[in-house]
Amino acid sequence: MNGATKVGAYVLGLAAVFGGALGVGRAVGPVVPAEEAKAAASHGAGHASAGPAGGSGGVEGPAVPGGLQVSAAGYTLVPRTDLVEPGKAVDFRFSVLGPDGRPVTRFTPQHEKRLHFIVVRRDLTGFQHLHPEEEGDGIWSVPLTLPEAGEYRAFADFAPEGAGGMTLGMDLSAPGDYRPAPLAAPVRTAAVDGYTVALAGDLAPGRTSRLTLSVSKDGKPVTDLEPYLGAYGHLVALRDGDLAYLHVHPDGEPGDGRTASGPGITFHTEVPSAGAYRLFLDFKHGGTVRTAEFTATAGGATVLPGGGDAPEAGRGSDPEEKVPADPSPAKSHNPDDHTH
Numbered sequence: 001m002n003g004a005t006k007v008g009a010y011v012l013g014l015a016a017v018f019g020g021a022l023g024v025g026r027a028v029g030p031v032v033p034a035e036e037a038k039a040a041a042s043h044g045a046g047h048a049s050a051g052p053a054g055g056s057g058g059v060e061g062p063a064v065p066g067g068l069q070v071s072a073a074g075y076t077l078v079p080r081t082d083l084v085e086p087g088k089a090v091d092f093r094f095s096v097l098g099p100d101g102r103p104v105t106r107f108t109p110q111h112e113k114r115l116h117f118i119v120v121r122r123d124l125t126g127f128q129h130l131h132p133e134e135e136g137d138g139i140w141s142v143p144l145t146l147p148e149a150g151e152y153r154a155f156a157d158f159a160p161e162g163a164g165g166m167t168l169g170m171d172l173s174a175p176g177d178y179r180p181a182p183l184a185a186p187v188r189t190a191a192v193d194g195y196t197v198a199l200a201g202d203l204a205p206g207r208t209s210r211l212t213l214s215v216s217k218d219g220k221p222v223t224d225l226e227p228y229l230g231a232y233g234h235l236v237a238l239r240d241g242d243l244a245y246l247h248v249h250p251d252g253e254p255g256d257g258r259t260a261s262g263p264g265i266t267f268h269t270e271v272p273s274a275g276a277y278r279l280f281l282d283f284k285h286g287g288t289v290r291t292a293e294f295t296a297t298a299g300g301a302t303v304l305p306g307g308g309d310a311p312e313a314g315r316g317s318d319p320e321e322k323v324p325a326d327p328s329p330a331k332s333h334n335p336d337d338h339t340h
């Protein structure tokens with residue numbers, strides 16, 4: 001009896017200690033998440049020191065690609081239009097807030113515009129390159145139609161006076177039934193509006209690579225490309241998976257005495273990582289700006305049939321895994337994919 005009582009007391013004592021520990025755990029709160037938060041914080045700090053957010057200069061840097069943040073280096077992109085119904089034109093308005101929290105009104109023009117505005121659906125379809133007008137007081141306005149339902153990303157590419165160039169990104173939603181399209185397979189030619197654009201060169205992660213895009217029409221090289229925003233071509237590259245943004249301008253300018261007006265437009269570009277990228281080339285001919293689109297991979301990434309890319313899978317030896325360069329023009333685009 002006595003022994004049993006002692007054991008019982010001992011068990012009770014253990015229960016009290018254990019219960020106390022549980023109590024402490026609860027009182028302290030989510031211990032594990034706090035550790036996670038610490039890890040996340042140090043990770044974030046590493047990013048900030050490596051990237052632009054910790055610096056006062058331009059936002060683009062090798063460590064943090066542009067367009068991934070809604071706020072960086074003290075500047076914040078703020079929408080003033082909250083809902084965009086698919087298929088309906090809206091007057092889309094937004095501001096860039098400066099380090100003082102007020103809308104920025106002074107911008108240094110880049111390629112003839114104070115602000116470039118790129119919109120694309122998260123599945124990399126529906127690319128639009130637009131040029132909003134500032135209505136005054138730092139409020140920008142642009143006619144915008146999101147052709148179909150889905151999640152979209154909007155990029156503002158600008159240089160505040162006295163600061164470097166930067167690209168901020170924000171999400172836009174067009175409510176409705178969204179069926180994301182798989183990423184198109186890599187191709188070497190793209191067709192748009194009777195034009196064919198051929199891509200030569202390969203993207204390489206972490207180092208500069210040379211890409212040449214050559215424009216032809218009805219099988220004949222186009223040699224009278226027209227200047228568009230101070231260049232014969234503008235190339236935007238968006239990384240599949242997170243839509244990291246690169247805006248690349250070509251070698252040479254119209255009228256510099258060495259740059260031909262086609263058929264080739266040469267770019268030197270560096271992508272930040274292995275992976276798949278969607279390239280959008282804007283070029284002007286016959287008074288119209290058109291956009292040719294390609295999927296290209298870097299670092300041996302492959303695009304899996306039905307979408308998705310596998311950066312590790314394509315390095316190796318199985319040639320059947322690789323999607324061959326397609327010499328034929330790209331299949332017809334979604335008629336809603338257009339620009340301008």
Ligand SMILES: [Cu+2]
Pocket residue numbers: 113115116117129130131229
């Ligand atoms: Cu632009």
